[in-house]
Amino acid sequence: LAKTTQPISMDSYEGQEVNITCSHNNIATNDYITWYQQFPSQGPRFIIQGYKTKVTNEVASLFIPADRKSSTLSLPRVSLSDTAVYYCLVGLILTGGGNKLTFGTGTQLKVEL
Amino acid sequence: DTGVSQDPRHKITKRGQNVTFRCDPISEHNRLYWYRQTLGQGPEFLTYFQNEAQLEKSRLLSDRFSAERPKGSFSTLEIQRTEQGDSAMYLCASSLEAGSYEQYFGPGTRLTVT
Numbered sequence: 001l002a003k004t005t006q007p008i009s010m011d012s013y014e015g016q017e018v019n020i021t022c023s024h025n026n027i028a029t030n031d032y033i034t035w036y037q038q039f040p041s042q043g044p045r046f047i048i049q050g051y052k053t054k055v056t057n058e059v060a061s062l063f064i065p066a067d068r069k070s071s072t073l074s075l076p077r078v079s080l081s082d083t084a085v086y087y088c089l090v091g092l093i094l095t096g097g098g099n100k101l102t103f104g105t106g107t108q109l110k111v112e113l
Numbered sequence: 114d115t116g117v118s119q120d121p122r123h124k125i126t127k128r129g130q131n132v133t134f135r136c137d138p139i140s141e142h143n144r145l146y147w148y149r150q151t152l153g154q155g156p157e158f159l160t161y162f163q164n165e166a167q168l169e170k171s172r173l174l175s176d177r178f179s180a181e182r183p184k185g186s187f188s189t190l191e192i193q194r195t196e197q198g199d200s201a202m203y204l205c206a207s208s209l210e211a212g213s214y215e216q217y218f219g220p221g222t223r224l225t226v227t
Contacts, residue, residue, distance in 0.1 A: 034214040043218025091214045103155025
């Protein structure tokens with residue numbers, strides 16, 4: 001099971017772009033990279049998922065280099081409400097198609113005015 | 114649909130008591146997961162159901178823990194003879210698509226064992 005490593009914390013200001021990098025040196029060929037966001041006293045929320053190159057949705061972009069040993073979550077123009085813990089995951093596919101999400105300690109992002 | 118719901122939201126119990134938590138997934142989701150989260154840590158996988166079948170259990174799920182999903186709808190997680198180390202947030206999640214890593218989490222049940 002691929003282990004992920006990401007910074008414990010990051011600080012930013014409103015309106016800035018934030019990039020959180022995650023390393024996953026032992027990622028397997030079939031593994032996808034997924035990012036979740038979690039606010040205090042709430043369950044995690046799916047942000048984005050990718051396999052290679054770049055993926056973009058309405059809230060974030062995910063950049064994955066060719067060797068797939070790292071990935072970068074990019075949050076454009078953050079606001080105070082983006083203050084949360086961000087988790088990088090490399091999931092394991094289970095029998096029947098389910099996914100065993102393995103969370104690390106995540107990156108605490110703090111956005112200030 | 115209002116998403117994944119969990120009941121109760123908070124539970125305080127004395128050591129040695131049994132507790133049961135309920136999770137109602139998003140109605141069309143056939144996959145259901147339980148996780149446990151302690152302070153400062155990410156959620157840890159406990160178990161997984163596809164419909165009513167329990168297909169995966171973590172070694173974290175000791176024999177004091179049991180989970181069921183009768184009829185493939187709601188699920189219950191029971192902890193017998195609770196210990197102080199069981200104090201945590203218990204999260205339920207559900208998903209629909211095979212191979213997708215997008216799981217929808219409920220708000221969790223916070224258990225405090227005194």
